[in-house]
Structure formats: C-alpha cells, structure tokens
Amino acid sequence: MTRKETLPLQMECTFLFQSNPDMAENIEGLEALLGRTKEEILPVLEALVQQDIIQKTKEEASTLFRYKEPVITKTLDITSEVD
Numbered sequence: 001m002t003r004k005e006t007l008p009l010q011m012e013c014t015f016l017f018q019s020n021p022d023m024a025e026n027i028e029g030l031e032a033l034l035g036r037t038k039e040e041i042l043p044v045l046e047a048l049v050q051q052d053i054i055q056k057t058k059e060e061a062s063t064l065f066r067y068k069e070p071v072i073t074k075t076l077d078i079t080s081e082v083d
Contacts, residue, residue, distance in 0.1 A: 006043065006044055006047070009034075009036065009040060009041070009044050010044050010047060010048065012034060013030075013034070013041070013044055013045065013048060013054075014048065014053055014054075016030075016033065016034070017048075017053070017054050017065075017066070017067035018067060020067070021067045021069065022066075023066060023067070024057070024059075024064040024065070024066040025064060025065055025066075026062045026063060026064055026065075027041060027042065027045075027063065027065075030045075030065065045065055049065075052068060053067075053068060054066060054067055054068055055067075055068045
C-alpha cells in the first residue's frame with residue numbers, strides 16, 4: 001500500500017485509540033474492530049508507534065497496542081512583575 005492508501009487507515013486507527021484511551025488491544029481484536037486484515041493494519045500500527053502516538057507492549061503471548069497520551073507541559077512565569 002502507498003502512503004496515500006494508508007493515510008485513511010492511519011487516521012481511523014488514531015481516532016479509535018484516542019476515543020478509547022484505556023483500550024489495550026491485540027492485532028486480532030483490531031482486525032475485528034476495524035474490519036481490516038492484519039497485513040493492512042500492522043504497517044499502520046508500526047508507523048503510529050514510530051510517531052509516538054500508540055505504544056506497543058508484549059503481554060504474555062500477545063502484543064498489545066494502546067494509546068499513548070501526549071505529554072503536555074505548561075510553564076508558568078512567576079518572575080513577571082504585576083502592574
């Protein structure tokens with residue numbers, strides 16, 4: 001599949017994980033949820049892992065994929081003078 005062909009599936013996977021941030025699913029579960037084959041899904045999942053959007057963990061005999069919450073940091077400048 002070309003990048004143009006995988007982009008909709010990448011967006012679909014990202015939305016699925018963002019909508020279910022506590023979900024940890026194996027490839028078979030994702031096949032059922034997305035209605036796609038493992039061959040279609042795996043390259044997309046690997047790309048999302050590389051982009052730090054989802055994380056891949058090994059649990060017992062299965063690999064699980066889960067959403068990786070983005071790190072948001074806020075800095076507060078308390079050295080400014082108040083008029």
